[in-house]
Amino acid sequence: AALWRSGSAATPGLTRSGRLLSVGLLIQRKAVLTPDLTELETRASDLFTRLDFERSRLSDFELRDRAESEAAKRSLSAAAEGKVQVARDGAVITAKDLMQRWAAEQQAVTLASREAADPSLKRPAVLLSTDADLCLPCCPVVDGDASLRAACDRLLELMGLTASCRLLGNAPVGLHTYKYKKSPVSLFLHRAIFTGADWRSAEASGSWKWVDADSLPGRVPDRRLLKKLRLLAAEF
Amino acid sequence: MLTASIRHIFNYASFGSRNFHLSVVLPAEPLKKKKRVDPQVELERIRKKTRRIEKEIKRLEQRGRYLKPLDEIEGERHFIKTLDSRERKLPAPSETEVEQRALLMKEWTRFKWRQLDTECQLLANQRRELYRAMQHLRMLDPSLFELATQPDESLLGLSLSGPLYTLPQSAEVFDAVDGDYRDVTPTYRYTFEVDKKMTFGKKK
Numbered sequence: 001a002a003l004w005r006s007g008s009a010a011t012p013g014l015t016r017s018g019r020l021l022s023v024g025l026l027i028q029r030k031a032v033l034t035p036d037l038t039e040l041e042t043r044a045s046d047l048f049t050r051l052d053f054e055r056s057r058l059s060d061f062e063l064r065d066r067a068e069s070e071a072a073k074r075s076l077s078a079a080a081e082g083k084v085q086v087a088r089d090g091a092v093i094t095a096k097d098l099m100q101r102w103a104a105e106q107q108a109v110t111l112a113s114r115e116a117a118d119p120s121l122k123r124p125a126v127l128l129s130t131d132a133d134l135c136l137p138c139c140p141v142v143d144g145d146a147s148l149r150a151a152c153d154r155l156l157e158l159m160g161l162t163a164s165c166r167l168l169g170n171a172p173v174g175l176h177t178y179k180y181k182k183s184p185v186s187l188f189l190h191r192a193i194f195t196g197a198d199w200r201s202a203e204a205s206g207s208w209k210w211v212d213a214d215s216l217p218g219r220v221p222d223r224r225l226l227k228k229l230r231l232l233a234a235e236f
Numbered sequence: 237m238l239t240a241s242i243r244h245i246f247n248y249a250s251f252g253s254r255n256f257h258l259s260v261v262l263p264a265e266p267l268k269k270k271k272r273v274d275p276q277v278e279l280e281r282i283r284k285k286t287r288r289i290e291k292e293i294k295r296l297e298q299r300g301r302y303l304k305p306l307d308e309i310e311g312e313r314h315f316i317k318t319l320d321s322r323e324r325k326l327p328a329p330s331e332t333e334v335e336q337r338a339l340l341m342k343e344w345t346r347f348k349w350r351q352l353d354t355e356c357q358l359l360a361n362q363r364r365e366l367y368r369a370m371q372h373l374r375m376l377d378p379s380l381f382e383l384a385t386q387p388d389e390s391l392l393g394l395s396l397s398g399p400l401y402t403l404p405q406s407a408e409v410f411d412a413v414d415g416d417y418r419d420v421t422p423t424y425r426y427t428f429e430v431d432k433k434m435t436f437g438k439k440k
Contacts (some may be wrong), residue, residue, distance in 0.1 A: 011345065016376040016377045017264070017375070017376055019376060021376065021377070030396065030398060030399065031398070031399045032398065032399055032400065032401070032405065033399055033401070034399045034400070040343060040344065041345055044340065044344045046339055047337060047341075048302055051322075054324065054326055056324070057315075057319065057322035057323065057324070058322040058323070058324060063318075063321070063322065067277075081244065110405075110410075111401075111402045111405075112402040112403045112404070112405050113402070114284060114401070114402055117402070117403055118352070121403075122399075128334055141380075143383075146383070147380060147383035148373075148380055148382065148383070148384055149383070149384070149388075166390070166394060167388075167390075168388070169388045169391065170383065170384050170385070170386050170387075170388050171366065171369075171370060171384045171385065172366070172369045172370070172373065172384065173365065173366050173369065173370055174365045175365070175368055175369035175372050175373075177372075181379065186372060186376065187354055188369060189369070192368070193396070195394075195396065204382070228365065231358070231362060231365060232362065232365065233364075233368075234358050236355050
């Protein structure tokens, strides 16, 4: 059966009690980048870091640094008084030398810019159709489908995302009922998660696009379905 | 005659410093008589002991090292002994700072409570939606409902990673080094060497 996207022409499917059964996939992509912290979160994070530091004890490395600093001060003061001749041995690596070396190594590492990245990567997204009138990928349950899960697997195969998506559970997570040409339709929504290495591969065909929660109102025409999608696609 | 003999005794025998004396106080009992030990029996005893120890070591090595229960872990003694010298000498925060910290903690607590409340409501709504969908499915087709209630075995072993702080660099900027991964994690094998004097050849 051809891919039947919600709202389009219906293909023959299973009917029960006069209702056409269909399954829809809520394919979610987790956030690729960590979201920006709010002002309160930043302040709280700084406070907790400071408290952790204040309550902590000196590590072996810090003890070594303190001991070497005190030894250096003593030897310098003794040298100033003319008691001991200080000869700096270049072969001895102190804790301060190590810290300078680590700081230099850290300077050499350059991270990619977060500001230059697409802001939508910091939020989870749902895969929707690029067609203006259509939204969720869905298809009717046919006689050949042993279960709703089998219908979802068939739908993923039609979309070409079997290898990069994982269905979560056999049970539907939501229900959307509507009428198509005066025929009642029961659309059972199943949750799937995108596990592919490159999230852009799902958009390669041009039929689908990742849409984050803020852009959902512009893409989903049905208000009841929009409310359900916002509920089901919410992240914790 | 009797008196003369008694007098003789007293004069010459009993209390004179030359003839009557006390020996040194003995702190221990006299040594016991040394038993003759059969060397073969002694060797056999030592051999049995080492055999028992080696068997125990082999059994422990096969089983692997047991991890100590968390309740019994006392921490490293080195750190406990040097706890006093490891204190950070930082200036105490001022009253203003303490007040600001307290206010921030209150604000943070309120924020996290609101977040928890929102998440609990979200979970409850999602659970209600799932229940509604399952009830509807059961009404329409009980056989499909039964199949939908079965556990999903494919969920075992699902692992997700991310999110990242920054996107990975392009190959022009940072080219990861190819090569084999060599695990250099230190592992300690406990070996027990038995003194050669204690081991003898097997009895023929």
